Every structure is written in C-alpha cells, then in structure tokens.
Amino acid sequence: MTDKLLTIEDLHVEIASRARTVHALDGVDLDLAPGEALGIVGESGCGKTMTALSVLGLLPNGGRITGGRVLFDGTDLAAAAQPVLRDVRGNTIGMVFQDPLTSLNPTMTIGAQVAEPLVLHTGATKAEAWRKAEETLRLVGMPQPGERMKNYPHQLSGGMRQRVAIAMALVCEPKLLIADEPTTALDVTTQHQILELIDELRDRLGMAMILVTHDLGVIAKRVDKVAVMYAGKVAERAGVRPLFAAPRHRYTQALFAALPERAADESQPLATIPGLPPSLVVRPTGCRFAPRCAFATDECRAAEPELTDALDPGEGGGEHAFACFHPVDPETDPVAEVVPPAPEAAPVRTDESLLTLREVAKEYPLNSGPFARRKGAAAVSAVAGVSLTVKRGETFGIVGESGCGKSTLGRMVVGLEAPTGGEIRFEGQDITALGRKELRAHRREVQLMFQDSYASMDPRSRVGAILREPLVIQGIGDRAAQDARIAELLDEVGLPRGAVDRYPHEFSGGQRQRLGLARALALSPALVVADEPVSALDVSVQAQILNLMRDLQRDKGLTYLFISHDLAVVRYLADTVGVMYLGKLVETGPAEAVFGTPLHPYTRGLLDTVNEPDPTAEPTGTPLGGETPSAAAPPSGCRFRTRCPIAQDICATTEPPPAEPTAAGHRVACHFPLVPAGPGAAGA
C-alpha cells in the first residue's frame, strides 16, 4: 500500500446536532495513487462532501471522525493534531469549493489571497510570495495577472473567481487537489473552461485529484476512477470507462437511467428512483438502497452487502467493486430498461398560437431610486427585441447562459415585470395594456413555477394555506370546494393529502417542487412558465419532476414555457426551442432541428461544450471560449461577434436579421448561418 498517496480505510463520521446524531459516513474505503484522479458521485446527502472534508479535518460543527484512518503520505490525518492538519491544508492538499464568491475574502485583494498560503506554509517573503502568486495566476489562465492581483473578488466574473480559487489551492504545488463541485455554480461554457484548466494543470503538475460532483457529465472525461456513494457508504468503485459502460450496482444503474441524455426516446418518460436517501439518524439494516430498489429481495432487507472485489470482465480488467446482492449482469441487462416505460398517448400540440411576443425589450436603468432618475442615463439591456410564438399545448424551451435574459423574459410573460418595448399577446390580447380587473382575471391563465420552490412559499404558512391562497384571491369556491380542490391538486402531483398540515421546510427539494407545481396549477392555467424548475434537484428527482410535468401536460393540455440552462433537459422536454444570447433570441425552431442541425454558431458552440455523460465520446467541434460581455454595453451589430469563430466585418456593423435559410419555422439571426451542405440548403 506504500505506493498510494491517499488511503481512506473504514472511515466513520458522525455529526451531532441538538437533538440527534447523523451517521454521515459509515465505513468508507477509498484509495488514490499519486497523479490519479478520483471522482465521487451520488445524490445530495450521500456523504460525498463529508468524505472530502474529513480528509482535511474540516468537518462542520458537531462533526467528528469516530473510526477509521485517513492515510495521506504516511500520516494518519484522522488522528492528527491541529498543527499537523494546518500544515497539510493549502500546502500538500489544496481545496476548491463550490461557490467562488463565498470562498474568497471580499476585503482582501486577489494577490494577497493567492499569496497567503505561501507566506503561511513556506515562510516566503512577501515579495517572493507575490511573484509566485502572479506566476500561478498566469498558470490558471488569468489575463493580465499583474493588474488583476490588485483587484477585489467582486470585480471579477464567476469564472475568473473560480480561477482565483484554483490558483489559491495550487500556489503551494499540492500533491492532492480536492475539488468539491467546482463548476456547479458556473455556466456551461465557463464550466467547460474550468474543467479543461483543472485537467491541464493536473497533467502539468502531476498531482492527484478528488473531484466531488453530482453531475455524471462532469466526471465522465475528467477522472480515472469513480466511487459512487450512497447513504454514507461506497456503493460501487471502478474505473471510469467500465463504470459508465457497465454499472453493476443497481443504484448506479438507476442514476444513469434517470439522465435525460440517456432517455431512449423523447416521447418516453424518464426512469426514476422512487423515494429519498435515508436520513442516517438510525443505521439502516440491510442494503441501504433496498427501499428504493426495484430488484430488492428479502435478502437485501435483512443483510448488508459487502463491497465485493471483482475484476472487470471488459477491457483493462481493473478493480470493479460493488456492494449489491443482485448486481446488473452486463450481458443480459441493458441499462435503459430499469423501469418499463408506460405507453404514452399522443401529445396535445395544436397549431393555434397561445402566446406571441413581438420585439419585446426590457432595459433596466443603472441609476435607480426616486431621486436619481436622469434622462439618457446608462441602462442594462436585459432583453432586446425578442419575437416568438408559443403554440397551445406545446413545450417551448428557452436556453442560454446566465445573464442572457431568459429569466427576465419569463418574468415579463407572467407579468412580474413590464416590458420597456414591444408587445406580449396572450390569446390575441396585449397583456401590457390590460386594466386592473382584466389583469386579475388574466392571472388565472398564466402561472409561474419557480426555480426555488422553498423561497416561493411563505415559510409561516402550512401547505393547505399555500395551496388555498390562489383560490381565495381569485374567489373560487367556498371553503369546502377549496378543500376538495386542494386534495385533488395534491393527488395530481403525487403528495399525500396529510401534507396540508405541514410546513414547506419539512419537505424535500423534489416534494417542494411538486408543491410549487400544484400551486401553479391551482387556477387551471393555460400556460405555465417554468423557470429552471429542476436545476436545483438531483438527477433522480429531476427525472420525477420532468415526468410529472409531462403527465400533467398530457392530461390537462398545458402549455409550458420552459426556461433552463440545461440543454439535455430542454432537449428531452421541449417541442420548440429558442436559444438566447445576451438579450437576443439567436435561433429558434423545432427541438430536433435546433439540436440536430444548429444554424447559429452560438448554438453549435453550446452543444459542443456540453459534458456528455460518456467517457468514450470523442470531443467534437470547438467549445466556446471567452466570457459573455456585459449587458450594459453590448457589442455593436451582432451581439455574439466577440466570441464567434466565424465573425466578419459586417457582424460588427449590421445586426443580422432573422432568416429561415433551411426550413420554415427554423429561424436564425446570423449573417453566416451554418447551413449544412447538401440538397435543400438554400442560401440566406
């Protein structure tokens, strides 16, 4: 075992709070050779982060290691004293956290923060440390590092901040880098850049890495081996290729099946994992996954399976350990058939247009406040001239990076914000011109499903009151009729009727999203605007919510305006797709056409940037580089030209008009659309 850099043996961690003790980790075994990269995946609350934190002795309050060893370079960190741990942290082990803003000190300059570990650990002088910090910042791809070092964190973008955080972790040239969801808070394109950077640095510095993430796409091409964690234990451990090709544990299999990317056919419901991970207050008997497993037998409920060592039958023949009595047999069990898909009725799409946006614009003045209004003051152009038509019964997906104006567009459609230009017609009626009474009646027709359902519910109200509120406001029914309606809504979204007496905080994320959907449906709207409804959820729960949204759409003939940054989710759910960039709708059309043969270079770039959950997938095309410019000073002409690989002079001077170069209904706003060469391709 001497050739291992890190060996975690039978690690137990308990977290004691006021009333109870959670057995967060219950016998975790992992190891890592120098220069190797290990990915830890699983749903939230499965102990991924706890494992990473216990290596550094950074457990939260009340947490302690109750058993096992963490051997790093021959030292047992689990038993080490604080000074030893302090010497390790930031020196031989570097750590990158999820949120790059909160992990940087807002009152210190970038340079001082990057130099700090050097001064602490190597006793370097200030000048030496500063020089080394500048070098490291250059290494992580920070433009003009010398200038940037005098800046404060808030002056940098999210991606740049994460680069600073990585520079801080790397400045002492650690042997091991622990990255806990390093890209979860970032946009797809930034995410890709950061992952590429970590990859490249790992190669160059020869360090080992632990990458903790819930995103199977992130892990696919970045690590050598993967540990799947469930309920404080390692469920499966294998090399990345064998694991993705042939998962053996039923949990891993179910996780993969729930991915929208793996959906066999977009008309079929996604496979889901019912229920939630156990709370771990009481140690469960038997296999921890058994209550949620479709293949569980009495044996699984009675005894706990051990991690069995088996060699991989496939190529390489590396270690492939899993703790399951009834593992997937790769010969007879294709991944896709976990839950037999139910037969599905035909969708209810029509050609009647329900919502029409024409040249809709929204500008926010930069100087706001009652006494600060000036004519001609600078403004942020959040949405600039968007025109689109949503047909009754379809799902219209809007994708784009953060800051592209997709949420603002959604808020204007539901009427939370008034557009500063253009018109929004719902069933032919201009909603910006509605009077008070008409607007109140119109509210019944359009409802919003929030990204964070918890924040969208009054924490002091019980669920019954929350679901009753829309009915009370709109004066629908007497109390008894409202009670009946509430019960019906809870049935529809699959929550027990007893939920009415509980408070929102008592529900899990997925259950709250069900509540949010129930409330949005209370008034029987025609259109539901869903703003990132699944982006905060685990993949298994995400699949449940997506299925539920589909079922309800079919049963009630709902129309969805589905806003998301997640291309896979939009591809799965949407009939029609609009791609937004910096306030402009750059491409719209049927989902198959937009994703299959994108016409705009931005759409192409986005698709090339996505992390496919497939380690064997060959990198295609050119991922997007650079960052989105500020919406306060958008580029002239085509707004995408600053990042566009094929931009010409005309792009800077003339804004491209929307055109339909290939097929009717597939519109693109680009001077040089990527028209596929072949029959039927007409010039613009």
Add this chain to the structure above:
Amino acid sequence: MTAAAVEATQPEAAVATPSLARRTLSVFARNKLALLGAVLLVGLIAFCFLGPLIHHTDQVHTDLSQANLAPGSAGHPLGTTDLGYDMLGRLMYGGQTSLEVGLAAGLLATLFGTVYGAVAGYFGGWVDAAMMRITDAALAIPALFLLVVVAAIITPSKPVLILIIASVAWLSPARLIRGEALALRSRDYIHAMRLMGGGGSRAVFQHIVPNAIGTVIVNATFQIADAILYVAYLSFLGLSIPPPAADWGSMLSSGITYTQVGYWWLIFPPGIAIVLVVAAFNFIGDGLRDAFDVRLQKN
C-alpha cells in the same frame, strides 16, 4: 395518482406538526433568563392589580398625622409617604398607572409603527420616500423635549398620556419594519402571490407583517419598557397625571426631597419596581428574539 407519485410517502407524513407559535414558545421556555423575566412580570402585575384586594389602603385622602412613618410601623409594612399615604398600597396603585400607560402606549406605538413601516416598505418608491421623510423629520425632534412641551401645554389624563407617548414611540418600529418589508417584498412568495392576482393589502397583512412578526414582538417588548420609562420621566418632572393619582415616577419625584433626611423607603421601592419591570420586559424580549431565530430550523 401519477406514476411518479411514489416519492412522497414518508412514514410520518400523516401527523400534523406543531404550529410555529407552539415551537417558538417551547424554545422560549428553555431560556432561563427569559423565563425569569416572564415570572417577574406576572408577579409585578399580580402585585399591582391583585395586591390592593388583600392590602386595603386609602390612596385618595391625605393623613398628615401619619406622614413619613418608617417601614415596619403598625399597618404600614413599607412605611408612609410625606402625605401619609401607605407606601405599599401606593406602590401598587402607582404601578397600575405605570403598567397600564406603558403597555398601552407601547402596544399602540408598535401597532401603528408596524403597519406604517410595512406599507412604506412594501409599496416603495415615492410612497416610501414620503412616508420615511416624515418619520425622519419626527425623529429629529428629541422625544423627551417634545413630551415635556406637550405635557406642559395640556394637563394629561391616562388616555392622553398614552397617546402622547405613543406618538413619539412609533417611529422606531416603523423604521425597523420598513427595513424588513423592503427585504420581504422581493421574496419569491410575494411574487407568487402577485401572480395569483393578490394586491397590496394582502401582501402587507397576510405575508409581510406575519413574516416580520418576530421583529415586531421583540420590538414591542422593548417599546413597552421604554414607554414605562417615559411615564416615569414625565411624572418625575411633574408633568404627568395630577395627584391624587400616582405612578412610580411621581413617587420617586416626591421622595427625592427627603433624601437628605434619610427617608430611603420613599425612593427605593418605586425605583426598584421600575428597574424590575424594565428588566423583565428586556429579558422577555431577548428570549423571544432567540426563540424566533431558531423557529424555522428543522427539528
């Protein structure tokens, strides 16, 4: 139920959880100092309002033959005042005034200030600007100065005194709640309510005020304590309800004349009573603040 409905069923799902108010109280009850404050307050109220039923005294007619008797004299466990009133009885009688005026003024100020602040904060814009400039202007005048001037112009009765004190005390809850309302108005649940077609009054009374209730109640306890002190100030300056009515402040004021001759029983009882009641309210307020803080934690 739909096919994906299985997630929800948790074993304990059928049992209603205790209300937030009950959980707040249980956290409050675990705070020893707050409990002490509550016991003190109940004791003081019982002393002032139930005490006279046991200890009968004449608090209307003076009896100079019995003036300035030391504590322990026959029938006068705390002695008598310079006008011959029984000290113990007067403490109860004066306490009634102090507590009544303090409670009423504090609650009135909180009620008005809360609604004022919530409206200003929720509607924002020029409504907020206008409303808050009014409070700023009023705050610029020193409260004590205002009280003294007003009390000097009109001879106060209990209701007038309550109104006068409340009219200066509402400013601080108004500003406090306005800040809360500003933060709460941009919450998603307010947006959700607006999307259902709900209007301003629903937002203010159903969502903003209930969600600021912790701040409101905690502030109310401090407001009451302050109001009791205001009553004491005013009557100490001789600007309160005229004799033979009494309160702790006026008792202090008349006792102060005799400090030179050592009649300590004229000063200590009302002084200690004021300290105790103000401390009790502050302890309760602190306890409530902690209780409201942890209220929404998962159990």
